[in-house]
Amino acid sequence: MITVLISFLRFLLTRLIADSAAGRGQSTVGLIPAIGTSLQNITPICRAPSVNAVKHFFMEITLVAEVVRLLRSPRCSPNSHESGYRNASQRCPSVFRVLWLIVLTTAVFTSPVDAGHPISVTEAQIYVTRTSARVRIQLFAEDLFLFHNLEPDAEERLSADQLREGLQLHRQFLLDKVTLRDAAGEAFPGSVTDVQPFEIPPDGIPVDELMLHSAVYELEFPFAEPPEFLTVQQDISDENFIFPSEMKMTLHQAGTELTYSESLKPGEAQTIRFDWSGETLGDDASDEQWKAWLEKQREATLGITSYSSVYSFIYIEPAEVRHEILIPLASLKTFLPIVHSDPAFVDINEQESVRSLIINWLKDANPVTINGTTIAPDFTRIDFYGLDLKDFAQQAKERRISLANGRVGIIMTYHAPFDRVESTTLQWNTFNSAIRKIHSVMFIGVGTDEPQRFEFSRFNEEADNIVRWEVRPDQLRPPARPVVARIPERPMLTIPVLSAAIIGLSLLTLLVFGRQKRRVLLLMFLVSVVVAPFFRVRLENPFRSLPPIAHSDQVFQELLHNAYDALEFGTEDRIYDALEQCVDGSLLENLYLQLRQGLQMREQGGAVARVRSLEFGDGQQVPVINGQPPWPGFQYRSQWVVSGTVEHWGHIHERQNQFSATFSVEPRDGLWKITDMQIQDQQSLGSKTSLRKF
Numbered sequence: 277m278i279t280v281l282i283s284f285l286r287f288l289l290t291r292l293i294a295d296s297a298a299g300r301g302q303s304t305v306g307l308i309p310a311i312g313t314s315l316q317n318i319t320p321i322c323r324a325p326s327v328n329a330v331k332h333f334f335m336e337i338t339l340v341a342e343v344v345r346l347l348r349s350p351r352c353s354p355n356s357h358e359s360g361y362r363n364a365s366q367r368c369p370s371v372f373r374v375l376w377l378i379v380l381t382t383a384v385f386t387s388p389v390d391a392g393h394p395i396s397v398t399e400a401q402i403y404v405t406r407t408s409a410r411v412r413i414q415l416f417a418e419d420l421f422l423f424h425n426l427e428p429d430a431e432e433r434l435s436a437d438q439l440r441e442g443l444q445l446h447r448q449f450l451l452d453k454v455t456l457r458d459a460a461g462e463a464f465p466g467s468v469t470d471v472q473p474f475e476i477p478p479d480g481i482p483v484d485e486l487m488l489h490s491a492v493y494e495l496e497f498p499f500a501e502p503p504e505f506l507t508v509q510q511d512i513s514d515e516n517f518i519f520p521s522e523m524k525m526t527l528h529q530a531g532t533e534l535t536y537s538e539s540l541k542p543g544e545a546q547t548i549r550f551d552w553s554g555e556t557l558g559d560d561a562s563d564e565q566w567k568a569w570l571e572k573q574r575e576a577t578l579g580i581t582s583y584s585s586v587y588s589f590i591y592i593e594p595a596e597v598r599h600e601i602l603i604p605l606a607s608l609k610t611f612l613p614i615v616h617s618d619p620a621f622v623d624i625n626e627q628e629s630v631r632s633l634i635i636n637w638l639k640d641a642n643p644v645t646i647n648g649t650t651i652a653p654d655f656t657r658i659d660f661y662g663l664d665l666k667d668f669a670q671q672a673k674e675r676r677i678s679l680a681n682g683r684v685g686i687i688m689t690y691h692a693p694f695d696r697v698e699s700t701t702l703q704w705n706t707f708n709s710a711i712r713k714i715h716s717v718m719f720i721g722v723g724t725d726e727p728q729r730f731e732f733s734r735f736n737e738e739a740d741n742i743v744r745w746e747v748r749p750d751q752l753r754p755p756a757r758p759v760v761a762r763i764p765e766r767p768m769l770t771i772p773v774l775s776a777a778i779i780g781l782s783l784l785t786l787l788v789f790g791r792q793k794r795r796v797l798l799l800m801f802l803v804s805v806v807v808a809p810f811f812r813v814r815l816e817n818p819f820r821s822l823p824p825i826a827h828s829d830q831v832f833q834e835l836l837h838n839a840y841d842a843l844e845f846g847t848e849d850r851i852y853d854a855l856e857q858c859v860d861g862s863l864l865e866n867l868y869l870q871l872r873q874g875l876q877m878r879e880q881g882g883a884v885a886r887v888r889s890l891e892f893g894d895g896q897q898v899p900v901i902n903g904q905p906p907w908p909g910f911q912y913r914s915q916w917v918v919s920g921t922v923e924h925w926g927h928i929h930e931r932q933n934q935f936s937a938t939f940s941v942e943p944r945d946g947l948w949k950i951t952d953m954q955i956q957d958q959q960s961l962g963s964k965t966s967l968r969k970f
Contacts, residue, residue, distance in 0.1 A: 396521035418486035459663035461678020509545035547583035588716035595846030653688035707734035761943035885920025909942035932961040
């Protein structure tokens with residue numbers, strides 16, 4: 277109790293001294309009532325103060341009055357001399373003597389019992405089996421005094437009846453304040469199965485000896501099935517949250533050698549994941565076995581192994597930069613005014629207001645530049661997740677989320693102002709009590725896939741909290757080259773018109789006059805031969821088939837490659853500009869939508885996968901139908917497999933789709949372009965999820 281008074285008094289005295297030093301303090305006479313009024317708020321704590329507490333109380337009030345008086349004296353005016361500790365000590369020696377007396381007074385009048393422990397300390401040993409969690413809580417008798425309004429008598433003793441009453445009241449108190457929750461945040465019902473009280477003398481126990489007595493409560497929380505996750509939360513505090521408390525938790529899973537230890541403050545929660553497969557490691561396990569076991573656990577949770585940490589992932593893609601943050605909902609609540617009707621959950625209809633708070637928190641903070649231009653974030657996703665959703669890249673179903681173990685996934689996308697990202701800077705300067713450091717992993721999809729690590733910290737210099745990246749020229753992917761149309765000559769028939777006319781006239785003369793004009797006929801024939809190179813007409817040769825287009829396989833494959841590459845350009849305007857190099861204008865929109873739909877992952881919130889590979893199967897040029905497309909255009913039937921990936925929060929989702937389609941390819945302005953596409957078959961070859969090594 278004395279510790280509470282001393283801590284509260286010191287805080288108040290410090291504020292009063294600071295206000296007086298700044299010229300904002302009250303008069304010395306008015307300080308005493310101010311202290312008394314403030315102390316009335318903790319009157320229940322001070323119902324029966326000890327002798328030392330009373331001495332300490334009046335001593336410090338006397339001293340603070342003297343300190344404030346001296347600080348307000350002209351000699352100690354901050355404007356009378358130079359500032360600085362040395363000058364202040366020379367100007368106000370009495371003040372520093374009084375402050376030294378306060379320190380000595382605290383040391384003299386604080387009893388060993390009061391100074392030796394936090395206000396409330398409990399030890400919780402939790403044993404988790406497949407069917408229940410058994411919690412053994414050891415606490416000091418002083419907790420009964422702190423939390424149940426037990427009134428000591430004039431001799432500052434708690435009677436035996438009061439202590440027995442406190443022990444009984446504390447049964448429900450622990451059930452209310454110590455909570456075990458499942459993956460969805462729902463509390464497991466519990467019961468007190470046993471109480472091992474301390475020995476209670478007939479005449480009770482003095483208040484200053486309560487720390488010498490301890491009791492043990494045993495609680496049990498049954499499970500319907502073995503839990504994969506268990507969230508332990510303690511809220512051992514009084515209504516006014518005056519008493520600080522601490523729970524030292526030790527948790528052991530039955531059938532394993534694993535033990536978890538954590539210290540919880542009021543309102544804090546710790547989530548543990550359990551593996552009930554029976555694959556356990558003993559103390560004699562080798563380092564290699566431990567590494568393999570840990571890697572398996574990491575794979576099972578897709579890398580998200582801590583449920584109270586902030587995760588940060590930075591993706592640098594050819595056309596955008598993304599910053600993806602996974603943050604516990606409980607951490608957000610410490611600095612955002614989240615409104616929720618249920619004290620343990622945020623309902624669906626309350627989550628939109630939380631999204632607005634997050635956007636307002638981050639929209640103007642943490643500036644990002646791309647190619648030297650500052651880019652505003654596009655909040656492409658703000659989702660709420662429970663523990664049971666391991667794959668955070670999936671679109672989460674709407675449901676109420678637990679404050680104890682819920683998390684929020686935030687994706688901020690920064691689109692390149694030009695065709696591609698060549699350089700970027702990303703700064704994080706938003707820190708608070710819940711976010712002191714952020715360990716970030718950066719994935720660069722331009723030139724290399726090797727992840728890089730970066731730490732944002734409130735303890736860094738501002739310049740050290742900026743990620744800087746610039747692509748090397750050799751890492752830039754060359755732009756797609758148009759496919760030049762090299763068209764073979766059409767088979768033609770050359771007709772010498774004048775020669776043919778002369779020959780025809782000669783034949784007519786022969787029919788009319790017979791052989792009488794033989795010399796004339798010979799002369800006309802010779803003339804037709806002479807004029808044959810002149811007056812010629814070229815016509816399509818009806819006796820020869822049109823030549824096939826050489827290298828049609830290569831032409832088509834280059835065109836389809838270019839079409840998929842165009843999807844890398846980010847915005848639709850840029851994609852259409854790139855597609856115009858390989859697709860005819862009338863087909864642009866239809867082909868873009870067809871390709872995009874084939875790469876869309878509905879389970880990933882409709883995200884469009886980035887093409888990683890394009891493999892061609894059977895393909896051949898096929899005869900045109902009804903002359904369409906006209907020569908030199910051609911039809912090409914192909915089968916191909918496209919592999920695409922969507923990546924969020926370090927999870928890689930890969931999908932393979934197989935297509936069969938017939939394409940029309942024609943020359944346009946000297947370039948081969950796709951003018952038509954008819955998909956005959958489309959099927960998924962499967963998908964898989966893998967984890968980045970970071």
